[in-house]
Amino acid sequence: MVETAQGKTAARRADAQRSIAAILQAAVEALSRNPEASVSEIAKIAGVGRVTVYGHFPNRGDLVDAALAHAIEQGEVSLDDVDLTGDPREALTRLIDSSWQLVDRSRSLLQAAQSVLPPSRIRALHASPAERVQKLVERGRDEGVFRTDLPTEWLVGVMHSVMHHAADEINADRLAADQAAGYIAATVLAAFSPISSPSAEPRS
Template identity: 75%
Template sequence: MTATRAKVPAKRADAQRSIEAILDAAIRSLSRNPEASVSEIAKTAGVGRVTVYGHFPNRADLVEAAMTRAIADGHAGLEAVDLSGDPREALARLIDSSWQLVSQSRSLLTAAQDVLSPGRIRELHAGPVERVEGLVERGRAEGVFRTDLPTTWLVGVLHSIMHSAADEINAGRLTPDVAADYIAATALSAFTPPSLAG
């Protein structure tokens, strides 16, 4: 009886380690190639396809779990960013900490868009988006960010600038060491009220 009880937690721990290895492999594989197959992910994880399917019934479930984990990991890191004080300076700090995460997750997002609904993708991004929206709203209330455009539009513009920076780096026209400064300068210019821009 005691021996049986001792084996159950060990089995659960092994299963959890297996799941973590599969998710790590899925994030790495899908970040390189959004069309990565379950076989490729299993090989990267060092397990068989049967093991992957034992935890994730289909590729869509695996992609969703990988996206959920990547967003949670990224959001946890961004929680440490100080968003107090001048909203413009706080936005620059947030950009400095987050733009590479956005860049690295682009292919993973492409994979997710192939198998998940737009509504589900919005749900998965809700936490990080709310953080940025809260900062933009505070900047609008303090008169340093424009109010003639919706907050959701401004947040969308910020993400577009980040993606453009990643494209420029891939094309060899921008170096990673200056990307955050370029993104911040462009975003702050776009966020500044017309009355303060002149």
């Protein structure tokens, strides 16, 4: 059976998609272990040549950008299973715990991204996770358990900053990874609590 030009094109596209998927997964794996992992190391893990990597990602910065986006997208799938119903403070604690597990696994990848990407791009890549937090914060504000004197976007940014600060502290050996989720929850819940009420404490 003679293969048509259209069929060949479709096969090439499928090969390219498989190659990109392998490269992205290899990049996430390599950069999560070592933020300075080279394109050559990533190519080796992916089972392709450096030329193939550069054919899809013109430079290392583009590859790091795509790897972080891929890791966040994978993380979003697991966060879909987090129960965000009930008391907003308890729901936020659950979300922080699950989100931190993802951040902790990709601390080195985030470090790599921070070295080559501007803060605005890193924030843009976290837009989807931020939206999840924003909806929960807005519900908490409506129910009177989260403060309303500051914009929702500011509160979401505070949580984002606290989580990333925790990652920096662990990288600097000033915080144990197993303590981070509790520290983050305590800090964020205190920051989110209405001024007129006692700061809520995270449940153990």
